[in-house]
Amino acid sequence: MAAVSAGVTSPFDLRSASLTLLALLLKTTDLELLATELAQREAETPELFNQEPLLVDLAAVREQGSPLDMAALVALLRRHRLLPVAARGGSPAQMEAAIAAGLADSPDAVPQNPRTETVREVVREVVREVQVPMSSTALLVDKPLRSGQQVYSRGGDLVVLAQVNCGAEVIADGSVHVYAPLRGKVVAGARGNTAARIYTTCLEPELISIAGTYRTAENQLPADVLGKPAMVRLDGEKLVIEPIKI
The missing domain is CATH 3.30.70.260 (ACT domain)
Structure with missing residues (x-):
């Protein structure tokens, strides 16, 4: 049996630790x-x-x-x-x-929810309070994404300042913001965050998805959001697509 080095009382320590599951x-x-x-x-x-x-x-x-x-x-x-x-x-x-x-x-294990803050949102002239996810981290992309390219923001939001072309994919565990034409696939709330949202200044996607609920280009978007600034959110198990007035 190997001897413990002089001055060392134990070959290991046990300490409390936390793990996000x-x-x-x-x-x-x-x-x-x-x-x-x-x-x-x-x-x-x-x-x-x-x-x-x-x-x-x-x-x-x-x-x-x-x-x-x-x-x-x-x-x-x-x-x-x-x-x-x-x-x-x-x-x-x-x-x-x-x-x-x-x-x-682990009966007491509780999955960690994203931090939220209360904001006020005006929808059809009705003011209401909603919970919007606030990510502690965000990934910033400032170059166009070509077909076949994929960007994934693990554990946070994704902000894209350039065009997402057809065949490209943008994915985030939080919300996705695309301040340019969005023509590829976009996935928000990739690990089940139902409060995640999708924002873009030009909505022309091949696929949009939030927390597993998705819609493809085969189901054509309404004229008031197609190719225009829009926001996508999840209401129950339904994707709601609303125009953004700029």
């Missing part, structure tokens, strides 16, 4: 359906899953009668470059299976 809010025990959706999300935003520590929230499937193969779920998530480390909210049997699959029981 991405939460998977599981809504089905059908792993084939989940695999299809994960593959689609990963194809749309290849950098979205990048060895992220993951909390599996089982509250929505706690009472479902169909069994959940926890070991297969963990393997599926790892294949998609996610690192499941803990679970919460499941039935006793589900939590037992989660622990057996190597996950920690």
Whole structure:
């Protein structure tokens, strides 16, 4: 056995640490359906899953009668470059299976929400208060993005000061601001932030998406926002596109 160096009382220390977790809010025990959706999300935003520590929230499937193969779920998530480390909210049997699959029981773990501030917004001459995400970090791009190029602002907003051409992709965990023609794909709230928004001075996108809800160019935009300054927000599971008066 190796000896401990003189003056060293212990070869390691244990200290408190905090970790921000991405939460998977599981809504089905059908792993084939989940695999299809994960593959689609990963194809749309290849950098979205990048060895992220993951909390599996089982509250929505706690009472479902169909069994959940926890070991297969963990393997599926790892294949998609996610690192499941803990679970919460499941039935006793589900939590037992989660622990057996190597996950920690974390009933008190709370995914971190983006910091927000209250602002006043005028919509159709009605003043209301809304919650707008305030990112602690923002990525700034000041050069045009060509077809095939992708920019991803992990953990914050994305601000683009030049044209986003067809075939280019701009992605952010927060909101996306494009102060130029937006003609490619734009994804805001890439990791589930439903308060994220999309702003642009010229809306002509191939695809717009917020927190997984998307709309493609096949569904033509209304004339009052197409090619004009506009804002996109999420209302429930519906994308709302509104003109911006400049």
